[in-house]
Amino acid sequence: MLSAASAEVVRATLPVVRDHAVEITGVFYPSMFAAHPELLDLFNQGNQASGQQRVALASAVVAFAEHLLDPAAVPFAPVAERIAHKHVSLGIRAEQYPIVGRHLMAAVGTVLGDAVTPEVASAWDEVYWLLACELIAAEARLYERGGVDPVTLWRRWRVAKRQDEAVDAVSFTLVPDDGGPVPDFAPGQYVSVAVDLPHGRRQPRQYTLSQGSARGSLRITVRRVRAHGNAPDGAVSNHLHDHVHADDTLLVGPPAGDNVLAAGTGPVLLVSGGIGITPTAAMLDHIARTDPTRRVVVAHAERRAERHALRAEIDHLASSLAAADVLTWYETGEGERHGLLDVDAVPLPTDLTAHVCGPLPFMRHVRDGLLRRGVPADHIHYEVFGPGMIDRTNGSPA
Numbered sequence: 248m249l250s251a252a253s254a255e256v257v258r259a260t261l262p263v264v265r266d267h268a269v270e271i272t273g274v275f276y277p278s279m280f281a282a283h284p285e286l287l288d289l290f291n292q293g294n295q296a297s298g299q300q301r302v303a304l305a306s307a308v309v310a311f312a313e314h315l316l317d318p319a320a321v322p323f324a325p326v327a328e329r330i331a332h333k334h335v336s337l338g339i340r341a342e343q344y345p346i347v348g349r350h351l352m353a354a355v356g357t358v359l360g361d362a363v364t365p366e367v368a369s370a371w372d373e374v375y376w377l378l379a380c381e382l383i384a385a386e387a388r389l390y391e392r393g394g395v396d397p398v399t400l401w402r403r404w405r406v407a408k409r410q411d412e413a414v415d416a417v418s419f420t421l422v423p424d425d426g427g428p429v430p431d432f433a434p435g436q437y438v439s440v441a442v443d444l445p446h447g448r449r450q451p452r453q454y455t456l457s458q459g460s461a462r463g464s465l466r467i468t469v470r471r472v473r474a475h476g477n478a479p480d481g482a483v484s485n486h487l488h489d490h491v492h493a494d495d496t497l498l499v500g501p502p503a504g505d506n507v508l509a510a511g512t513g514p515v516l517l518v519s520g521g522i523g524i525t526p527t528a529a530m531l532d533h534i535a536r537t538d539p540t541r542r543v544v545v546a547h548a549e550r551r552a553e554r555h556a557l558r559a560e561i562d563h564l565a566s567s568l569a570a571a572d573v574l575t576w577y578e579t580g581e582g583e584r585h586g587l588l589d590v591d592a593v594p595l596p597t598d599l600t601a602h603v604c605g606p607l608p609f610m611r612h613v614r615d616g617l618l619r620r621g622v623p624a625d626h627i628h629y630e631v632f633g634p635g636m637i638d639r640t641n642g643s644p645a
């Protein structure tokens with residue numbers, strides 16, 4: 248809990264910090280990377296270029312300060328969970344928190360100047376460390392639960408199989424190259440994969456496990472991100488497509504991620520757009536093997552049929568269930584349904600839980616439709632294939 252004196256200072260300065268938060272984190276990252284160039288290999292440089300990570304960090308710190316001032320009005324647990332899982336997938340360690348703290352507080356001073364009196368600095372330092380302690384504790388619990396030591400977290404996996412799934416989508420089936428075990432995971436979880444890029448930089452990215460657990464291997468399915476407008480080809484997805492083949496090895500972190508298949512036996516709706524189909528595939532695989540009488544509705548949207556990855560597999564899994572519907576929309580071309588996914592056409596069994604994954608505008612469209620049709624907001628879960636851009640205060644994809 249924030250001390251009474253700090254709470255007063257944080258309340259008074261929150262508006263100015265909120266207004267400058269993205270500017271502060273924009274100063275923070277370059278200064279931290281200048282002092283610790285080794286961290287460049289840990290942070291996704293695509294997210295640095297797009298500014299998404301800057302916004303994610305700024306929003307998290309501001310939301311936490313708001314939560315400390317009014318815990319009932321601003322829940323923070325889901326945000327902390329998401330961050331902790333992401334950190335654990337990358338092996339973030341407690342001893343790295345002073346580095347972030349030091350550079351973040353220095354950036355507050357640079358941006359806000361004289362407004363940062365010693366009292367203001369000390370109050371925000373308290374906010375940072377309360378948050379850091381919460382994350383460090385959550386991460387320690389996750390490392391413990393997964394039997395993972397963050398220092399030796401990256402393991403070498405061998406590509407046992409590489410399979411084209413659709414235009415610009417390829418699967419890699421991975422087996423341990425170090426003789427170690429294949430970890431258990433929950434459907435919906437992802438792993439970080441780190442690759443050594445040609446210019447000498449190592450870069451990690453997250454990929455959802457696209458099959459259920461207990462298969463003696465891990466499978467990821469990767470969409471090639473092509474250049475568009477001024478944006479270059481995606482670094483890691485293109486590297487995986489162009490340079491990683493059967494028998495090559497990859498560095499992979501432990502399974503992580505809080506957005507997993509709803510527990511229980513209630514009906515589930517799995518909605519996906521594009522490569523957002525990967526958690527759907529894992530969840531369906533898991534249900535087919537553990538609870539084939541569970542009611543499932545799958546709704547998928549794709550730009551064109553030839554980009555539809557894992558379609559045959561999903562049809563096959565669904566046909567093995569007692570009660571499953573699979574609906575598909577293609578924006579262009581032939582197919583049963585055309586245009587954007589029409590939420591009104593999706594069967595909604597009573598008391599369902601929805602898992603939605605795809606581009607942000609797609610998820611907003613689906614959420615609006617589901618809410619309009621009476622699905623409660625807390626029954627709709629999202630996975631974002633980028634830094635957390637969900638507004639956790641109202642659950643909406645921001």
Ligand SMILES: Cc1cc2nc3c(=O)[nH]c(=O)nc-3n(C[C@H](O)[C@H](O)[C@H](O)COP(=O)(O)OP(=O)(O)OC[C@H]3O[C@@H](n4cnc5c(N)ncnc54)[C@H](O)[C@@H]3O)c2cc1C
Nearest residue numbers: 293296453454455469470478479481482483484525632633
């Ligand atoms: C939890 C989670 C699960 C995921 N699951 C999957 C999955 O199952 N399958 C999958 O395919 N992907 C998945 N992703 C996405 C994946 O992690 C990568 O983000 C994706 O592969 C793109 O990485 P990249 O290195 O190819 O692109 P990056 O190099 O990271 O680029 C990303 C975007 O930023 C743009 N960009 C980069 N640099 C610049 C610049 N200097 N100026 C302007 N624009 C720039 C690029 O053009 C591109 O559009 C997941 C992500 C998360 C967070």
Ligand code: HEM
Nearest residue numbers: 289290291294300303304307333343344347378379634635
């Ligand atoms: C209180 C301190 C911290 C906060 C509030 C914080 C917050 C965040 C947030 C919001 C994200 C995005 C999560 C998502 O993908 O949804 C993130 C990712 C990340 N964090 Fe932290 N973090 C903190 C400390 C640290 C530390 C100490 C390190 C280690 C140097 C670190 C390294 C990373 C990395 C590498 C990522 C992934 C970045 C990317 O993929 O672009 N963080 N963090």
